[in-house]
Amino acid sequence: MTSTVDTVRELTYAEAIREALAQAMEADERVFLFGEDVGIYGGAFGVTGDLVHRFGTERVRDTPISELGIVGAAVGAALAGMRPIVEIQFSDFTAQAMDQIANQAAKIHFMLGGAAEVPMVLRAPGGSGTGAAAQHSQSLEAWFAHVPGLKVVMPATVADAKGLLLAAIDDPNPVVVLEHKLLYKQSGQVPADSGRVPLGEAAIRREGTDLTMVATGVMVSRALEAADQLAADGISATVVDPRTLKPLDSGSIVDAVVATGRALLVQEAPRSGGFMAEVAALIGDSPAFGYLRAPIRRLCGLDVPIPYAPQLERAAVPQVPDIVAEATRLVREW
Amino acid sequence: MDLTKDAEAAQSALRTMWTIRRFEEAVDDLFGRGLMHGTMHLSIGQEAVPTGACLALADGDYITSTHRGHGHCIAKGAKLDRMMAELLAKETGYCRGRGGSMHIADVATGNLGANGIVAGGVPIAAGAGLAVRMRRQPHAVLSFFGDGAVNEGAWHEGVNLAAIWDLPVVFVCENNHYGMSMAVNKAFRVERLAERAKAYGIPGVTVDGNDPQAVHDAVAEAVERARAGRGPSLIEAVTYRWKGHSKSDKNLYRSREEIDSWRERDPITLFEAAVLGSGTLAEAELERCRDEARDAVRDAIRTANAAPDAAADELASAVYAGGPS
């Protein structure tokens, strides 16, 4: 038996996504891409890059500015035997497409009694930090996680950007992949051939004893940075990255909280109705409740639209010092 | 109004076009030097459209604008220092640093705002027209949008509402040949975007968007029609964006020759030649318009730079009208 050795290389988050797209298109001719400026422009954030030159304009299609049409066409193509991947330039513009996402893609399999499948992927970048202001900076994961029938993924590392996308493409359901703008240029190790990351499995990014931080998106790296600083101060933190919000790996989260007895939940999105409220309720409802030594705390974006001015934008979402301060309070006061 | 024969109108048009040009060149420079943050969409090369269009409007008329909205804002009468302060994230900016370039608005001059959402302003313009009608006001509403907006659902719904209710709205499409990298001839099967008007039963015309007179005449006629209660119109102003879509644009979708051929049709150069040729303005008067524009932009930068930075402490109480909830 010959064992294949998978090479691991350093790629950026954007390159890792591109590699997943290319491998999926090579492996399955039903897979194709479309969206605004994904062709010759290479995508607004450069993610699709040279794919149009490699796969042609039939499979890497530029569209007019018509988000509802784009997602609806993906639903139709998926129903009729293709495996479409669409890019929505900023996740904020999923608002334009929401009927096709929430009323069509999400529900068709169920409403038709299981007679049809909608195997499509919607990729969109979210998050603040670029000065793009209120209509180009939102973190909308809770919108999607609230709709039965959608799967929701938030890759926080370069390897996951590839691995989760490959799994999303394989999935027979509509999967919303929320990328983060601030991560596109970050580099990390990525396996060349494999590296599929199953949907619904959290990653324990760091193990500690004093508290468990659950963080999503760009907050994962901020929580890890905070954990390093906390360690210097004698506080030992676990960091859990759920990776998939729907289906959520509740077991890993509960186990991690059981082990430390304290939970700090960190999200960029505004607090009210946010996904971490769901995680808090999950912990409260679980056997971890009996192990809690402190109230469950959330550190979230303010309940405000993202402002333009850099100092305002920073103040609107959790930063590393905020996480350190909140974690320290939680451990020292309880 | 004959912009090339009436000296006062000619100077006004020229000063506005130069002010837009100099303002955006300054913004480009500040951005390039890292002194301005965020993202930037420049309308250099398209100055004749907002200039000609807004000269056909009166006080009390409204506009809705776009992500490429500095020109609309200036032409409708905004103060340069408050615009510059907004882009420089200052407390004295039109939006107190909360909106930036993509949300710049001067509500006092009837500018209901730039928009980060393509076609977002189109149904809003219909709604403003509805309010004007219901309040029995004499005003008109002018909605600026790009060619790309014409393929959004919101555009069709907004235009149709204005049409069936005979609302006093003028829809002005700045066809600059591209929506980001998407060429108009790839995004549409119709030859002229003005043809879309037929589907809604309203008049549609195509004009030279690099000629402020042509834009002005078409808009003036449409405004008159709107005020008379005869409903909306669609005007397609054909022009060209000289700069990239935004800072990330490598211009891979168009040729250097194409850009150069449009730079030769510079709306400002052409207009200056026309007013000189007709004897309406002398070279010294042209020079004065240019100097005034340059000085106004310099003053705006100086004033804005001296202003305090936008303050973060009131964010949470800034979300709802009527104070904190």
Ligand SMILES: Cc1ncc(C[n+]2csc(CCOP(=O)(O)OP(=O)(O)O)c2C)c(N)n1
């Ligand atoms: C709903 C929506 N989709 C996509 C975008 C991203 N985007 C911003 S401007 C733009 C191109 C707009 O083209 P056009 O309407 O022709 O205006 P122009 O930029 O040429 O002035 C795109 C795709 C957006 N801001 N809003």
Ligand SMILES: [Mg+2]
């Ligand atoms: Mg355009």
